[in-house]
Amino acid sequence: MLTLQGLHKRYPDGFVALPSVDLQVPRGQLVALIGPSGAGKSTLIRCINRLVEPTAGSVKLGDQELSNLSRAELREARRRIAMIFQDYALVDRLTVMENVLSGRLGYVSFLDSLLRRFPPADVERAFDLLETVGLKGLHDRRADALSGGQRQRVGIARALMQQPELLLVDEPTASLDPRTARQVMQLLSDLCKERDLTAIINIHDVPLARAYTDRIVGLQAGSIVFDGAPAELTDAVLPEIYGGEDWDSDQTHLDTAGEGVAA
Numbered sequence: 001m002l003t004l005q006g007l008h009k010r011y012p013d014g015f016v017a018l019p020s021v022d023l024q025v026p027r028g029q030l031v032a033l034i035g036p037s038g039a040g041k042s043t044l045i046r047c048i049n050r051l052v053e054p055t056a057g058s059v060k061l062g063d064q065e066l067s068n069l070s071r072a073e074l075r076e077a078r079r080r081i082a083m084i085f086q087d088y089a090l091v092d093r094l095t096v097m098e099n100v101l102s103g104r105l106g107y108v109s110f111l112d113s114l115l116r117r118f119p120p121a122d123v124e125r126a127f128d129l130l131e132t133v134g135l136k137g138l139h140d141r142r143a144d145a146l147s148g149g150q151r152q153r154v155g156i157a158r159a160l161m162q163q164p165e166l167l168l169v170d171e172p173t174a175s176l177d178p179r180t181a182r183q184v185m186q187l188l189s190d191l192c193k194e195r196d197l198t199a200i201i202n203i204h205d206v207p208l209a210r211a212y213t214d215r216i217v218g219l220q221a222g223s224i225v226f227d228g229a230p231a232e233l234t235d236a237v238l239p240e241i242y243g244g245e246d247w248d249s250d251q252t253h254l255d256t257a258g259e260g261v262a263a
């Protein structure tokens, strides 16, 4: 269970991105975080692993309070939380296998990490994960020789190498074509179910959020204005999250025929 209580973020320039967020996410749930640009989605997910430092409030993963950990304790706790990025954040000049194994860097000694020495069990697991994400046979390929969809699959395999309890996913499909975006969302959904993994996905694409997640949380100006099952996110509710006028002119994005057109 992930529990956020009174989570508050004020940036150094005084801007309050999150006034006070309360959210509970049970283990195994896949949550889509939606909302207009600037609503605070990235700030919220980054406050969970403290890539952005919350100004006040509580972030608990299971029984562990994350918001007051020392740097060393935080490093340890971050093993439990993996992140997947829109731009994949791979090292281009390294192979697929090296990128996937880098998910274990938090577990090996400093020297071993410098020399990129990993235990055979890790290498074996990396091969298994590459098969799981549909990249069997591509372990020796340089990361920059992959398609966008393949790169995101490497990012997912690297995240899973960490054996995390929580996945934080930042716009995983924003750089992908609609078909590949659906495949990536299906993969994330399957993996969460199989592994009882909790995930929060910051996503702009409402049809994809509706199709592939268990729960949708709508943010507006840093506050939760919708929290419900995908079926409850009716077209009538969307203007409450996105603001009426802008949304009306964007109705084409509401086509839920399954084509994930980025809004």
Ligand SMILES: Nc1ncnc2c1ncn2[C@@H]1O[C@H](COP(=O)(O)OP(=O)(O)OP(=O)(O)O)[C@@H](O)[C@H]1O
Pocket: 011, 012, 013, 015, 017, 035, 036, 037, 038, 039, 040, 041, 042, 043, 044
């Ligand atoms: N370092 C910062 N200093 C000041 N304000 C910031 C900083 N980072 C973000 N903000 C502001 O906080 C608000 C929330 O930003 P955030 O990136 O979390 O929104 P978002 O919902 O993820 O937007 P998008 O969908 O466009 O990525 C925005 O108004 C943004 O300008």
